[in-house]
Amino acid sequence: MALSLRLLRYFVAAAELGSTTAAASQLNVSQPSISVAIRELEALFDDPLFSRGAGTRMTLTQFGERKLAEARRLLASASAFATDDVGEEEGGEVRIGVFRTIAPVYLPGALALAQARHPRLSVRFVEGDLPQLETWLQKRQIDFALMYDVGLPDDIERECLAELRPYGLVPAGSHLAKRRRAVSLRDLAAEPFILIDLPQSRDFLMTPFWQCGLSPNVRYRAASIELVRGMVASGLGVSLLITQSPAATQSPLVVECPIQESTVIQPLVIARPARAARMRASEWMSACVRDAVADAMRARAERKNGTARRRTDCGQAPE
Template sequence: MRVSLRLLRYFAATAETGSTTAAARLLNVSQPSISVAIRELETLFEEALFARDVGARMTLTRFGVRKLAEARHILGAATAFEVDKSGDASAGEVQIGVFRTLAPVYLPVVLRMARERYPKLSVRFVEGDLAQLEDWLHGGQIELALTYDVGMPDDIERELLAELRPYGLLPAGSRLARRKGSLSLHELAQEPLILIDLPHSREFLMAPFWQFGLQPEVRYRATSLELARGMVANGLGAALLITQAPASSQVTAVVEKPIREDTVRQPLVIARTARATRTRASELLAECVRAAVEEAKIQRA
């Protein structure tokens, strides 16, 4: 039996969605055809691609992770080769992962730019935390990621887009919000803190306080930027944040204040594995990511 692109697409879709049923819906084919394709590949390799637990999500075996990365490279190369009849090199498909708190700010702009500039470019995306993005890059589920550079291993290449400074988010009616000028970490540490509670993020956002020997009271923990901003808007506390809210969701119930002290900055990067194939489609999308970040810089200025 020869391995076809169809089998590889079925395998990749199953790995991405976690089940043959979801993969079938994604690809608009029957569920049995997906199951048969997985069995054919496992018979060919004489090794399991997935660990199967009754009622649980299908997870890749260590062998499956390696084969998925290879499959992604082959499918990416095939997509780059399959240009349309006019020879338009801007056609193709690309998978990107975006850090969860960054997605509302940048992803809509990236998708708009990609649609306007490259209408035949198909963009698929997933949101995740820092650890998930790293796993997806290594596993080949995504070709590139828009994320923060926090503790990434050496085999992941990073292209620096911006260095973001932390800022304080305060209820609009509070004493600190009404006062002119910047905000001191010592002042912010006296307020009940609403902390973004995601892997690596929580430590990074506490680091500026620790740098100056401060230990604020964490009143609430949130896993999304929107929830944290909503809690601050309702007077439940203050927050130290890195990610700016998208311009479309700015509300008058909160006030952003620059931090007075010179403290840590967060590198915003495009991340890829060093061994990843840089397809034409991924390069076009990376161009849109760069443009979206630059647009955000101009708007914030």
């Protein structure tokens, strides 16, 4: 039996959707066609791709997970080959992952750039926490991820886009905000503290305090930047963050204060599986992500400079 792209497409759809019925609906074919394709592939490889346990959802075997990654690469290569002579406006498909707290900051701009530059480029994205993104990269379920580099293993390649420093987030009417200057970690530790409660992020943001022998008074824990900013705006406490706020969601009720002490630096990176083939669609999208991050960093710097100038004009010391 010859291996065909049709068989690979049927297999990938069933693996991603967890059901031959869902795969058939997505591909507009009959359900038996999907089942037959999987049986043909298993006969070809002489190894099962899915476990046959109880339950309705199809579960990949370890062998199936490896073949899924290979099938995706083959389909991506075939797509690139088929459109290679069509011109720069053709796009293909790219799958990216984005750390859920930074997605609102950079992803809309990256998607807007991709739509303007490559209108036929199909972009599929998933949001996840850092461990999820690492797993998806290692399993080749995504082409690349926009994320923080917090202990990424050697089998993940990193391209650093920016180095971010933590900042204090305080209510605009608080005594810390009225000082109009940088705050110390000791200042923040003395206030009711709102902690971002996500895997890896929580310990990373506590590290500066621990290095100074401080233990913040953690009053609340939240899993989203938006919730933290809303709670600080309501005067419920202060926080320490790294992720920028999207320009569209900035509020006059909170103030971002630089930290007096030298603290940890957080690299913002494009992460890829090591030695992965660079497809044209992936390179186009990574360029859009690069430019979107650079645009966001410039806009943030301009806002800070504008705030400092306004304070100087009013006779106040800049932060």
